[in-house]
Amino acid sequence: MTGAPSPDRRRLLTAGAAVLGAAASAQLWLPSAARAAETPLPDGVFGLGIASGDPLPDGIVLWTRLAPDPLNGGGMPDEIVPVEWEIAEDERLRKVVRRGTAHARPEYGHSVHVDVRGLRPDRSYWYRFRAGGRISPTGRTRTAPHPHAKGGTLRVALASCQNWQHGYFTPYADMLAQDPDVVLFVGDYIYESTPSSAGPRRHEGTGEPYTLVQYRNRYAQYRSDPDLAAMHANAPWVVTFDDHEVDNDWAGEVPQDPAKQSHDAFVARLAAAFQAYYEHMPVRATAIPDGPHIQMYRRLEFGRLARLNVLDTRQFRSDQVTSQAAAEDPSLTMLGAEQKQWLLDGLHDSPARWNLIASQIMMAETDILPGDGKLWYYDAWDGYQVERTALLDEFASVRNPVVLSGDRHLTMISDLKKDFADPSADVVGAEFVGTSISSNGDQDQAAFHAQWDPLKADNPHWKVIDAHRGYHLFDIRRDGIDARVRVVDTVVGPQAAASTLATLRVETDEPGVQVV
Numbered sequence: 292m293t294g295a296p297s298p299d300r301r302r303l304l305t306a307g308a309a310v311l312g313a314a315a316s317a318q319l320w321l322p323s324a325a326r327a328a329e330t331p332l333p334d335g336v337f338g339l340g341i342a343s344g345d346p347l348p349d350g351i352v353l354w355t356r357l358a359p360d361p362l363n364g365g366g367m368p369d370e371i372v373p374v375e376w377e378i379a380e381d382e383r384l385r386k387v388v389r390r391g392t393a394h395a396r397p398e399y400g401h402s403v404h405v406d407v408r409g410l411r412p413d414r415s416y417w418y419r420f421r422a423g424g425r426i427s428p429t430g431r432t433r434t435a436p437h438p439h440a441k442g443g444t445l446r447v448a449l450a451s452c453q454n455w456q457h458g459y460f461t462p463y464a465d466m467l468a469q470d471p472d473v474v475l476f477v478g479d480y481i482y483e484s485t486p487s488s489a490g491p492r493r494h495e496g497t498g499e500p501y502t503l504v505q506y507r508n509r510y511a512q513y514r515s516d517p518d519l520a521a522m523h524a525n526a527p528w529v530v531t532f533d534d535h536e537v538d539n540d541w542a543g544e545v546p547q548d549p550a551k552q553s554h555d556a557f558v559a560r561l562a563a564a565f566q567a568y569y570e571h572m573p574v575r576a577t578a579i580p581d582g583p584h585i586q587m588y589r590r591l592e593f594g595r596l597a598r599l600n601v602l603d604t605r606q607f608r609s610d611q612v613t614s615q616a617a618a619e620d621p622s623l624t625m626l627g628a629e630q631k632q633w634l635l636d637g638l639h640d641s642p643a644r645w646n647l648i649a650s651q652i653m654m655a656e657t658d659i660l661p662g663d664g665k666l667w668y669y670d671a672w673d674g675y676q677v678e679r680t681a682l683l684d685e686f687a688s689v690r691n692p693v694v695l696s697g698d699r700h701l702t703m704i705s706d707l708k709k710d711f712a713d714p715s716a717d718v719v720g721a722e723f724v725g726t727s728i729s730s731n732g733d734q735d736q737a738a739f740h741a742q743w744d745p746l747k748a749d750n751p752h753w754k755v756i757d758a759h760r761g762y763h764l765f766d767i768r769r770d771g772i773d774a775r776v777r778v779v780d781t782v783v784g785p786q787a788a789a790s791t792l793a794t795l796r797v798e799t800d801e802p803g804v805q806v807v
């Protein structure tokens with residue numbers, strides 16, 4: 292949102308990271324008659340950390356959840372607890388610009404979502420919470436640019452797929468050093484899988500989560516990763532879920548294995564999963580679930596530079612097909628009629644130079660049958676051929692559409708074509724599939740290339756494919772997007788070395804992506 296990060300921002304970043312867990316001696320800021328009567332809370336009540344999200348030009352959501360016993364339901368008394376908050380223009384919290392008291396309610400797992408307004412655009416803020424005599428770490432966040440702002444640089448980090456059991460979330464340590472303005476997380480924040488001793492870390496609990504308390508415990512375990520916690524504490528996040536926040540490959544109200552989960556049981560599971568998701572994410576009250584439904588698709592504006600359309604490709608989709616012919620059924624939908632119209636309206640009416648689309652799952656074609664004929668993955672956009680082709684056809688009249696995806700546990704960077712069935716079809720956009728933070732662990736790179744490189748001839752729109760763990764980083768400016776694939780050498784341990792695997796460029800008003 293600004294030019295190259297100033298020395299000032301760098302200095303503050305370092306200080307902000309160091310503040311984590313070291314705020315106990317900070318001054319109290321809000322003398323209150325009620326304070327004398329409050330129930331003291333134990334040390335560690337802020338152990339799940341703090342976060343911020345969904346930046347507006349004048350606002351931000353601040354999040355925390357009181358949970359002194361995080362892996363056992365939270366450990367809070369069954370009562371409403373007042374939580375004071377404050378947000379300041381400086382790291383030492385001397386220039387406080389807004390403060391107030393929120394209520395952590397037992398029915399929301401004692402989570403707190405403060406929707407602060409009245410802030411200034413395109414600048415850093417610092418915030419903290421206080422409850423029961425305890426003070427949270429100090430977090431740093433950032434507002435979106437002024438609605439009329441056309442210039443500057445917006446630095447976005449794209450992340451997805453963090454399987455606790457497959458590795459440590461080491462890419463976040465490098466992401467923190469890169470100081471993004473906003474982190475975009477496109478799904479698989481938790482995995483619902485059963486605990487296993489096969490990997491470097493083991494899931495809590497005894498099986499897959501089904502109940503609200505079980506999902507809460509799973510989120511709490513994930514939040515204990517120190518690199519994830521630090522990244523949440525130092526930049527706003529924009530999040531959406533994919534399948535593993537609920538159940539592998541679910542679609543609408545259909546679970547992965549309908550023979551094992553009844554419809555009623557799965558609807559109850561959806562409600563529990565969405566409730567826990569809301570409780571742990573820095574999202575607005577518009578995302579408070581209504582039973583087995585949650586409103587997650589939404590738009591965020593970054594001045595006139597970029598519009599971000601965050602999709603929900605799970606709740607409204609048709610169930611996955613199981614054959615090539617079935618994937619071409621025109622009645623299949625990925626987005627549902629309402630969301631599809633909302634997306635098209637938002638693309639065609641956009642005042643922004645760049646129209647970003649956060650799609651949990653890959654949009655470009657993946658043909659995994661070498662030679663003649665095609666074979667697709669039916670859970671991705673390939674399984675919804677007619678709707679995908681219609682959407683790409685619309686891209687031809689949208690300014691600079693760029694799709695940001697996850698799910699595949701690979702880096703796959705592609706040109707988007709009007710029709711993948713037609714080799715001469717026009718390029719209409721670009722897609723970045725942002726590998727995974729830890730899912731699939733440290734892959735054998737030679738084995739990956741031996742398997743996948745022969746498929747390049749069948750998929751000429753692919754520009755980069757790779758199997759390292761990491762994330763993608765974008766510097767978005769008026770004249771183009773400079774993208775870097777940042778990878779780590781390992782997720783097997785808590786420390787890793789990071790490097791740039793590939794550098795790419797998307798030129799404004801020139802559809803497609805080029806390797807630099």
Ligand SMILES: [Fe+2]
Nearest residue numbers: 452479698730
């Ligand atoms: Fe995943």
